[in-house]
Amino acid sequence: MGFGVSYVLHLLLLFCTIFGCAWSQDGDVMQKLKASIKSSRSLDWSDSDYCKWENVTCSESRVTRIELQSHSLTGSLPKELVQLTALTDFYCSENNLHGDFPNMPNSLQNLYIYKNNFTSMPSDFFDNMSNLLVVSIGDNSFTQWEIPISIKKCLALKTFSANNASFVGEIPEIFGKENFPSLVTLQLSYNYLEGNLPNSLAGTSIETLWVNGQDKSTNRLNGTLSVIEKMTSLKQLWVNVNSFTGPIPDLSNLTQLTDVCFRDNRLTGVVPPTLTSLPSLKVVNLTNNQLQGSPPKFQNGVSVDNDLSGTNSFCTEGAGQPCSPLVNALLSVVEPLGYPYILAQTWKGNDPCGGNTWKGVVCSGGNISIIDFRNLGFSGSVSPSFASLSSVTKLLLSNNNLTGTIPNELANMPALKEIDVSNNSLYGQIPKFRGDVVVNTDGNPDIGHDKPSSPPSPSSGGNDKKKFSVGAIVGVVIGVVCLLGVGVLVFVMCRRRYNKRNGKVQTPNAIVIHPRHSGDGNAVKISVAAAGGSHAGGVGGTSGFSQSSSVQNVEAGNMMISIQVLREVTNNFSEKNILGKGGFGTVYKGELDDGTKIAVKRMQSDMGGDKGLNEFKSEIAVLTKVRHRHLVALLGYCLDDNEKLLVYEYMPQGTLSEHLFDRKDDGVKPLEWKRRLSIALDVARGVEYLHGLAQQIFIHRDLKPSNILLGDDMRAKVSDFGLVRLAPEGQASFETRLAGTFGYLAPEYAVTGRVTTKVDVYSYGVILMEMITGRRAIDNSQPDENIHLVTWFRRMQLNKDSFQKIIDPAMDIDEEGLESFRTIAGLASHCCAREPHQRPDMGHVVNALAPLVEVWKPSEPDAEDMYGIDLDMSLPQALSKWQNMEGQSTTLDVSYSSMIPSCENTQSSIPPRSPGFADSFTSADAR
Numbered sequence: 001m002g003f004g005v006s007y008v009l010h011l012l013l014l015f016c017t018i019f020g021c022a023w024s025q026d027g028d029v030m031q032k033l034k035a036s037i038k039s040s041r042s043l044d045w046s047d048s049d050y051c052k053w054e055n056v057t058c059s060e061s062r063v064t065r066i067e068l069q070s071h072s073l074t075g076s077l078p079k080e081l082v083q084l085t086a087l088t089d090f091y092c093s094e095n096n097l098h099g100d101f102p103n104m105p106n107s108l109q110n111l112y113i114y115k116n117n118f119t120s121m122p123s124d125f126f127d128n129m130s131n132l133l134v135v136s137i138g139d140n141s142f143t144q145w146e147i148p149i150s151i152k153k154c155l156a157l158k159t160f161s162a163n164n165a166s167f168v169g170e171i172p173e174i175f176g177k178e179n180f181p182s183l184v185t186l187q188l189s190y191n192y193l194e195g196n197l198p199n200s201l202a203g204t205s206i207e208t209l210w211v212n213g214q215d216k217s218t219n220r221l222n223g224t225l226s227v228i229e230k231m232t233s234l235k236q237l238w239v240n241v242n243s244f245t246g247p248i249p250d251l252s253n254l255t256q257l258t259d260v261c262f263r264d265n266r267l268t269g270v271v272p273p274t275l276t277s278l279p280s281l282k283v284v285n286l287t288n289n290q291l292q293g294s295p296p297k298f299q300n301g302v303s304v305d306n307d308l309s310g311t312n313s314f315c316t317e318g319a320g321q322p323c324s325p326l327v328n329a330l331l332s333v334v335e336p337l338g339y340p341y342i343l344a345q346t347w348k349g350n351d352p353c354g355g356n357t358w359k360g361v362v363c364s365g366g367n368i369s370i371i372d373f374r375n376l377g378f379s380g381s382v383s384p385s386f387a388s389l390s391s392v393t394k395l396l397l398s399n400n401n402l403t404g405t406i407p408n409e410l411a412n413m414p415a416l417k418e419i420d421v422s423n424n425s426l427y428g429q430i431p432k433f434r435g436d437v438v439v440n441t442d443g444n445p446d447i448g449h450d451k452p453s454s455p456p457s458p459s460s461g462g463n464d465k466k467k468f469s470v471g472a473i474v475g476v477v478i479g480v481v482c483l484l485g486v487g488v489l490v491f492v493m494c495r496r497r498y499n500k501r502n503g504k505v506q507t508p509n510a511i512v513i514h515p516r517h518s519g520d521g522n523a524v525k526i527s528v529a530a531a532g533g534s535h536a537g538g539v540g541g542t543s544g545f546s547q548s549s550s551v552q553n554v555e556a557g558n559m560m561i562s563i564q565v566l567r568e569v570t571n572n573f574s575e576k577n578i579l580g581k582g583g584f585g586t587v588y589k590g591e592l593d594d595g596t597k598i599a600v601k602r603m604q605s606d607m608g609g610d611k612g613l614n615e616f617k618s619e620i621a622v623l624t625k626v627r628h629r630h631l632v633a634l635l636g637y638c639l640d641d642n643e644k645l646l647v648y649e650y651m652p653q654g655t656l657s658e659h660l661f662d663r664k665d666d667g668v669k670p671l672e673w674k675r676r677l678s679i680a681l682d683v684a685r686g687v688e689y690l691h692g693l694a695q696q697i698f699i700h701r702d703l704k705p706s707n708i709l710l711g712d713d714m715r716a717k718v719s720d721f722g723l724v725r726l727a728p729e730g731q732a733s734f735e736t737r738l739a740g741t742f743g744y745l746a747p748e749y750a751v752t753g754r755v756t757t758k759v760d761v762y763s764y765g766v767i768l769m770e771m772i773t774g775r776r777a778i779d780n781s782q783p784d785e786n787i788h789l790v791t792w793f794r795r796m797q798l799n800k801d802s803f804q805k806i807i808d809p810a811m812d813i814d815e816e817g818l819e820s821f822r823t824i825a826g827l828a829s830h831c832c833a834r835e836p837h838q839r840p841d842m843g844h845v846v847n848a849l850a851p852l853v854e855v856w857k858p859s860e861p862d863a864e865d866m867y868g869i870d871l872d873m874s875l876p877q878a879l880s881k882w883q884n885m886e887g888q889s890t891t892l893d894v895s896y897s898s899m900i901p902s903c904e905n906t907q908s909s910i911p912p913r914s915p916g917f918a919d920s921f922t923s924a925d926a927r
């Protein structure tokens with residue numbers, strides 16, 4: 001009997017393995033879940049079909065959502081939940097579930113488990129969860145753990161909320177914009193965190209940051225709040241109940257900040273006007289710090305905590321009332337020391353020589369006679385404001401870590417008898433003190449020299465600004481020198497390489513895939529739309545126009561594709577399937593059963609870890625934010641420690657480069673002039689969109705013919721977004737590490753590393769020149785003076801006689817064509833103007849090209865909208881559209897076991913690759 005049952009079960013299992021049995025699989029798991037939890041409220045889970053259970057949602061018999069929040073549940077969760085591989089939403093918050101929280105399937109997007117009694121999460125929980133958008137795990141009884149580093153793989157994460165989640169240790173440097181381009185909410189209140197706020201928070205898109213209340217242990221968060229200055233998206237900032245020190249930073253760039261809570265820290269210094277006058281501010285709390293100066297007066301309508309004075313060290317009690325000149329003088333003396341806490345504690349009231357004893361200040365006859373800052377561990381510089389303390393006879397600053405010079409103003413202090421600055425790190429000339437002043441400068445190794453022999457030790461004080469600028473200048477100088485060095489080296493290597501292989505490097509692309517959990521078990525269904533042809537718009541489609549969905553944050557949900565599927569369709573990444581190689585990886589053609597082709601870009605795994613990862617993330621972040629008919633669309637990706645793969649639609653005609661320069665004798669005909677014009681317009685429209693129509697400014701940085709792909713209708717799309725940078729909001733130019741391709745680099749970018757949209761305009765101009773002449777940007781087969789296309793082109797253009805000789809001999813141009821030819825040649829030169837401001841913007845280029853192309857508008861109907869934008873769908877929407885169109889498209893089923901992590905390491909099967917250095921390069925950070 002027992003034998004019989006197990007035999008049948010085995011058969012069933014075998015059957016399921018072969019044919020897939022989602023129904024039975026999800027059914028088993030749901031029964032396990034049902035058995036392990038109890039609800040004291042009614043929860044109707046009686047139907048034999050679990051898809052009809054209350055608060056359970058299915059799609060094609062697969063469980064996609066389980067919503068059990070606030071159901072008075074007790075019990076624990078079964079390990080088998082990980083097998084619900086179509087699950088996107090799991091909500092069980094506000095119950096009394098206990099035990100270890102289990103692993104979840106990597107299809108999961110939204111996880112809400114706060115307010116339970118779970119005792120742990122698996123240490124590898126976040127390892128493969130790259131579809132997560134929201135994680136909310138606070139208020140559980142976890143045993144102490146550190147913030148798991150592996151959440152940095154959750155590329156699409158928007159919210160990470162873990163208040164009262166028993167985190168210990170420091171906040172790791174992972175919450176930067178490289179890892180989390182879309183992170184908006186970071187909540188880490190009421191944990192046991194210690195150490196400083198990570199510097200990587202600078203420049204992030206975080207709007208809500210809670211790190212308040214690390215008050216359950218002796219260690220709290222400490223250090224200064226200076227990183228906040230650069231968190232310009234912040235709306236709500238709660239840092240209360242910690243041990244932060246130093247002054248409130250300059251908040252002038254936090255133009256959306258409405259709610260800020262600084263109370264219960266060790267903040268010192270004068271409340272900056274950038275806070276009191278911040279227009280967006282609505283709520284501010286400052287109580288229980290050692291803030292100094294005049295009590296701040298906020299604008300009408302701002303709620304301030306009512307016990308503002310509390311334990312603060314303001315000089316008066318009335319908001320906005322000024323401090324005495326002596327107090328102001330003392331405050332400016334300690335400003336470059338970062339307003340030391342030890343002084344702020346006792347510096348209360350408006351009279352340093354009144355009742356209280358001010359640390360470091362000795363009075364005599366109602367006037368300050370001695371400043372005694374010896375042995376206080378101060379860092380920072382010596383303020384010239386000491387000179388305004390005219391009654392001081394002794395200035396004692398010895399045995400600190402002071403840097404900078406002794407200000408000349410100090411020599412004018414009328415009553416000064418003694419100055420002791422011994423045992424610091426001061427340098428420079430000693431001011432000419434009067435003969436009767438005793439001056440002690442011993443123990444300052446660099447005193448008397450112009451510059452310190454070694455860089456000053458880092459300071460935590462308010463002197464940061466000054467040092468920073470010195471550091472920055474040194475950094476820039478070193479950076480430029482290195483850059484030039486690397487540049488020359490790279491240039492030499494590139495030229496060698498060009499000579500060797502005639503510059504044939506492409507990053508082709510082609511797209512069209514889409515994986516999805518189908519109704520039958522462990523199978524993944526890939527629906528493949530006919531590539532090219534009428535679908536040249538990729539998944540963009542042309543229906544509707546809902547701006548809101550497309551330009552939002554990364555919506556990478558459902559985009560993860562398993563390595564097994566990609567391996568299957570590319571013959572295990574066979575050499576034979578290589579479409580091309582670029583600086584960041586190899587592109588493989590995928591061949592489906594019915595012969596439909598797709599393209600899979602496999603990022604080079606030997607590209608020094610993080611850099612490759614950054615290009616990968618950049619590409620995903622950009623492509624999920626922008627959608628346009630003339631930008632290649634991303635359909636999916638696969639991420640693992642060793643594997644980074646991107647899947648695009650297939651562009652059957654390959655790269656523009658192949659059509660201009662690399663024509664094989666057989667087949668490919670040279671492009672006619674009309675075609676070139678229409679390609680030029682397509683590219684211009686794609687780039688115009690990147691530059692601003694997408695609401696944010698994206699800069700491509702690597703435009704070139706090998707990054708322009710052609711469909712069967714010869715319409716073009718821009719590809720390869722690995723180097724794209726998002727311009728910081730409201731900023732037209734910004735510094736970045738140099739990256740791009742020689743021949744296409746705008747001169748100012750190559751020299752300064754500052755990038756603007758005009759950098760792309762320059763590269764675009766070079767491409768126009770290439771299309772006109774059929775010559776490469778850098779053509780080593782030419783005599784030396786003609787190698788550089790832009791230089792040669794300009795020279796030829798000046799000479800009316802030779803002008804027509806620049807036309808690509810491979811094409812015939814008639815009279816009519818010649819007219820447009822002159823216009824385009826002029827436009828190309830204009831785009832390559834030496835000064836960025838002399839170059840047109842892409843909108844202008846589109847306007848110049850459009851009328852010329854209209855003349856030869858392709859005969860096939862063109863559903864282009866006003867800007868040629870396909871803002872209509874987010875990627876998940878587009879993908880489900882393809883699903884629905886499945887009937888008209890080809891489908892392929894690939895079975896695989898859902899139990900195998902979807903991005904399994906396939907190192908052993910990777911064909912050996914040369915450590916190639918292709919036509920893209922990046923140099924060390926210029927700063």
Ligand SMILES: *[C@@H]1O[C@H](CO)[C@@H](O)[C@H](O)[C@H]1NC(C)=O
Nearest residue numbers: 054055056067068069070091
């Ligand atoms: C659960 O289902 C019940 C009945 O359909 C519904 O009233 C309730 O809102 C659902 N709860 C959640 C959290 O979805």
Ligand SMILES: *[C@@H]1O[C@H](CO)[C@@H](O)[C@H](O)[C@H]1NC(C)=O
Nearest residue numbers: 096098099116117118119141
């Ligand atoms: C949480 O679980 C622990 C044991 O795991 C138990 O002692 C405690 O009472 C539970 N708390 C609640 C609120 O149920």
Ligand SMILES: *[C@@H]1O[C@H](CO)[C@@H](O)[C@H](O)[C@H]1NC(C)=O
Nearest residue numbers: 194195196219220221222223
């Ligand atoms: C800040 O906290 C860390 C970790 O608790 C500690 O090692 C360090 O000494 C603290 N720094 C200051 C200045 O208190």
Ligand SMILES: *[C@@H]1O[C@H](CO)[C@@H](O)[C@H](O)[C@H]1NC(C)=O
Nearest residue numbers: 229230249250251252253731
């Ligand atoms: C604010 O932004 C401007 C412009 O980007 C910049 O020059 C300035 O340094 C920023 N201020 C701070 C305090 O970071």
Ligand SMILES: *[C@@H]1O[C@H](CO)[C@@H](O)[C@H](O)[C@H]1NC(C)=O
Nearest residue numbers: 261283284285303304305306
């Ligand atoms: C901050 O101040 C506001 C306004 O007085 C008050 O309503 C709020 O409770 C305070 N918050 C904290 C955390 O103290």
Ligand SMILES: *[C@@H]1O[C@H](CO)[C@@H](O)[C@H](O)[C@H]1NC(C)=O
Nearest residue numbers: 375376377378399400401457
């Ligand atoms: C100066 O700084 C160093 C390290 O930053 C520290 O070890 C030393 O104690 C400091 N000296 C004084 C006098 O505070």
